[in-house]
Amino acid sequence: MPSVTHEALVELFKNRPTLAAEMLRDALGQPVPAFTEARVVSSDLTEILPSDRRADIIVVLLVGEQQRPAMAIVVEVQLGVDADKPYVWPVYVTQTRARHRCPTWLLAVTVDAEIARWCARPIDTGHPGWILTPLVLGPEGVPVVTDAGQATAAPEVVVLSAMAHGQGDAAEAIGVAFLAAAAGLDQERRAMYGDLVLSSLNAAARRTLEARMKAGYEFQSEFARSYVAKGKIEAKAQDVLAVLEARALAVPAEVRERVLASTDLAELDRWIRRAAVVSDARELLATNGS
Known part of the structure; x- marks a missing residue:
């Protein structure tokens, strides 16, 4: 399942x-x-x-009254190492180029400096002279947006700035700049972007921003609520397996798959308690007991 961060960047x-x-x-x-x-x-x-070949986003830049494609940009959000990407990224570029008949660039986007370095590695396609070097937007390349006017003109950029730099010294200033931009957004974007900025800032900056927004801020957007809920479920499932593994109990594949497939927080809470006392991981799924 795509992560909150991945979907937010998309x-x-x-x-x-x-x-x-x-x-x-x-x-x-x-x-x-x-x-x-x-x-x-x-x-x-x-x-x-x-086979399925779906890039995260494809943007076509158009020019003139006839809206002729001047360039296409394949945007790929990358949050981890994926051995498949050096093989599918050249496919995305060539197929997009063939479809839109224009120069096509690949832009990899990440908020992790180490992953940015991985994304930037040249891809040797095996064809003489054809080496694809992705263009990479990592945290170092994302501007630190602390100016209210700049944030208002480009609210997505200030959100991106919070995601890239929200743990640093400029976090509070980025958050305050976002508040200036938020006033001009529609309700859906204001809610979703507010959630993203708050979840990206360090604790001190988040407290300051929450106080300015309203007391007891809760996740407002359907987007954020959905992915936060999924994130909690995934974390609980991992906790169940972690307890079993910490007790040196072998976890059969069918038990692991059942735990990871659960979407019931109450069930996962029950399994965490049982994981602390069972003598065999298979007992975890027993229908009797608490």
């Missing part, structure tokens, strides 16, 4: 179609062509290959 680039071009130009110093519109297009790339 939403930022979807909600602001110009964001990919802006980050390439302003953060990475790449020569992005002039365009009149940035449009998010279908990321389903299955026409040629029978």
Whole structure:
């Protein structure tokens, strides 16, 4: 299941179609062509290959009255090492280029410096002269947005700034800048972005921002509530397995799969208690007992 952070980053680039071009130009110093519109297009790339090939986002920069594609950007949010990506990323680039008949760049986005270095490694496709070097937007490339005017003009950028720099010294200033931007957002984006910023800031900055927003702030957006709930379930399932493993009990594959497949917090709480006392991991799934 995609993580909260992954889906949040994808939403930022979807909600602001110009964001990919802006980050390439302003953060990475790449020569992005002039365009009149940035449009998010279908990321389903299955026409040629029978297996599923879906990039996170594909943005096409259009120019002129005829809206001619000037460039396409394949945006891939990457939060961990994935041995499959060096093989599918060239596919995303070539198929997007073939579909839209324009130069196509790959932009990998991450909030982890180590993963950014991994993403930036050149991909040798095996064809002479064809080495794909991904363009990478990591935390070092994301601007630190503390100016209210800048945040208001580009709210997605200040949210991205919070996600990249929310644990640093500028966290509180980033949060305050976001509040200035939040006033001009529709209710759905204000709720979702507020959740993302709050969850990204360090404890001191979060307390300050919560006090400014309202006492007892709770996650407001359907997006955040959904993924926070899923995150709690995943954490509980991992806790069950951790207790069993800490007691040096072998965990059969069927037990592991059943625990990880559960979506019931009460059931997982019950299993955590049982994991502390059972003598065999299979007893965990017994229907009797508490």
